[in-house]
Amino acid sequence: MKQDSSIILTDINKTYNKGKLTAVRDISFSVEGGELFGLIGPDGAGKTTLFRILTTLLLADGGSASVNGFDVVKDYKQIRNCVGYMPGKFSLYQDLTIEENLNFFATVFGTTIEKNYDLIKDIYVQIEPFKDRRAAKLSGGMKQKLALCCALIHKPDVLFLDEPTTGVDVVSRKEFWEMLKRLKAQGITILVSTPYMDEANLCDRIALIQKGEILSIDTPEKIIQSYPVKLYALKSSNAFKLMQDVRDYTGTETCFAFGDALHTTFKSGEEEILNYLKSKGHNDVSIDLITPSIEDCFIALLKN
Amino acid sequence: MEQVIKTEKLTKRFGDFIACNELSFEVGKGEIFGFLGANGAGKTTAMRMLCGLLKPTSGKASVAGYDVFTQTEKIKMSIGYMSQKFSLYDDLTVSENIRFYAGIYGMRTKEIKIKTQELLDELQLQNEAKTLVSALPLGWKQKLAFSVSIVHAPDIVFLDEPTGGVDPVTRRQFWDLIYHAADRGVTVFVTTHYMDEAEYCNRVSIMVDGVIAALDSPANLKKQYGSENMEEVFYQLARKAKRSDN
Missing domain, CATH: 3.30.70 (Alpha-Beta Plaits)
Structure with missing residues (x-):
């Protein structure tokens, strides 16, 4: 593996229920700095498990992984400072307003909204008219944008997005991927998961994943080229x-x-x-x- | 064709906000009717009125021949409902779930026994009858949830994003079940975010800002909007939405 890889996984294993349920099995891959990398697969494929291991919220049973050169076990504190994570389930404070949530996350990371406003501006202006509304009262699309802003407010090097477009209509999905492109252009490494196969083409490289195992890993073009028969x-x-x-x-x-x-x-x-x-x-x-x-x-x- | 859903200027207001504005459409018996729209367009409100769960502000509508203002209990007995979010009880077994739902709909014990066997055979779940639903793979759960939602042979089944999260093969197997149900005369009213699934419907309506902006067969809609596929049709209509939930 190259040293400048931003995310590296080597033989990662994780089981639940005292070993009865295998979530991921011998997963190895790496994501280069500045790459937009997609984990594509249905529910139960193991996508969220991988996100939780990489964001230091879950310990793997075996294997090793690093983010930005930091080990997910030993250096978890450094990792938490340099990554942004948007979980699949909305996890912001429902009883805080848009602005309060954003302020809270900025403060936790020792920064301010003003300092990194450039990074979130495009996204934040769309929800700013409602900045005094509590998160609980927001619609799905607005929650999604607020969660992305909160994940970006400390200017992370690596962004983890777990199914950001699930249950979102076609128009909002297109907008969301436009936002990701702009973030990528600023040099942020992005690992994103999705159950929508058509979104795969918007990634630099993808891993197709099912039942805890990688079926294929390459650029979308090369995966398509390797289709074995005439269709x-x-x-x-x-x-x-x-x-x-x-x-x-x-x-x-x-x-x-x-x-x-x-x-x-x-x-x-x-x-x-x-x-x-x-x-x-x-x-x-x-x-x-x-x-x-x-x-x-x-x-x-x-x-x- | 016999019309099992009829609406005329069906409207729902919440204060100043018009969630559904004068919806007028009909759905025929045995039809697969795709009900699409952007987030916040008013789909859920419309569906709740048609299911007898929400009283409209004005207009008219009947479902399975019953009035949505006055005969909501009769409507509930004549329809099935399944959504990705709510469907089966995880802590009941497969056959307990079937018995529970069939019982709720007033089926007799003897009838339930026969129906349970039929259903297990059709889904090839004979060996899983005593398995807790929580232990089933998502794809099986969805197929079971669908079969349970039509266990009482309703005239109409409402499917609210039924295929979220499953692999592409399972998603297509689910549509085989939909086709079989429609073939037996069940009317299928379905919402989805997968635009390829819109093509599997006989007709599709697309809601934008509380009104039905388009309603026709997928082939006619594509022709009308000069689009290759339904995703482009949807995009053309929905991106004009002023009121979105974004």
Whole structure:
């Protein structure tokens, strides 16, 4: 591993319930300084466990990890000073106002809102009109922005964001990723997790993670390039019948709905498939060879 | 087509704030109806009125033939409801959960027994009947929660972001269950933040600032807004929202 890596994990293991439940198994990867790195996977994959270990809130059973060169066990105090953490569950003070929450976190880290205002300005101006409102009374989108401001107020070197966009609508999700891009441009290393596969493309590198193990780790482009077979998109006016017929076809390897198309892999050639579908009464089927999405890749990796 | 949800200028005000402003739409029997909108657009308020949990300020609406002002108890008996946040009791077993919900809806003991077996077979959970729900993987829980929500054969089932947090394969298996239910004539009223799922609906409505800004089949909406997919349609409509919760 390179020395200038900002986050390094080596063979991290963690179990719960006296060893009965494995949360993460032999996880190793590193995040470079200034990188925007995504942990992509469903609930129960182990994403939050990794965040808690890296932010020194949970001890691993085995393995080692460091953040900014500091060991997560020995140097936990230094780590807490140089990282920002936005947990998946809203964890600010409900009975403090927006401004009071922000002031509180600034004070805890020995700084002031004014001193680091530049860093949060873009985000804070959107919630500033409501700065006297208590956190408990904020909507989901506003809470999310306040939590991000509080995680940034001490100008951390590394930012940990655990599912910041879960349950958030498409428009707010796009805005949130725009904010992350601007933070990255200021040199902050960002480790972010998400269950939305389409957000993977916005990261420099990603780890696809499922049931405590990494399925693949690389740039989104390279993960897509390594998709093992040809992938086709099938469309017809009767999408539901098409899906049933494609699934019944013996030459079909896998078939999953993606919006209005069926992403399908076959054992046989295009000609044969079209003939079969015609025999089933599908006269308006289109079939196109397509570039897989990260979600296609994730599904293919789950199969193995 | 028989209409199982009908609303006419359905409105809900909270003081000066108009959460839902003159909603007028119909949903047909067996239809999969996607109910989309930005956070804060008024979706939850609308759903609560349709479920008989919140009295509208003005307008008209009927659900399964019952009036949302005067027949809310009858509505509750005719609908199913599932959300990602509230669904099953973690400290009851799989079959206890089924028995509990079926009992609440007034099903007879004998009927419940038959239905329980049917349900376990359909979900291939025969070996898990006596397992606590807390011990099930999230994907199984969601499938079970959905099946339990329609255990009393309601006319309509309301699904509030049912597929959050599961892997992409499980998410699609969940939609297979939705299609099967719709095939049997159950009307499905569903909200989601996954825009690819909007494409699986027969029709989709998109709420912006308390009004229904668009309502049509996904194909027609894409044509109308010159978009490749539903995400672009949604984005075009929702980014204009003045009242958002951001």
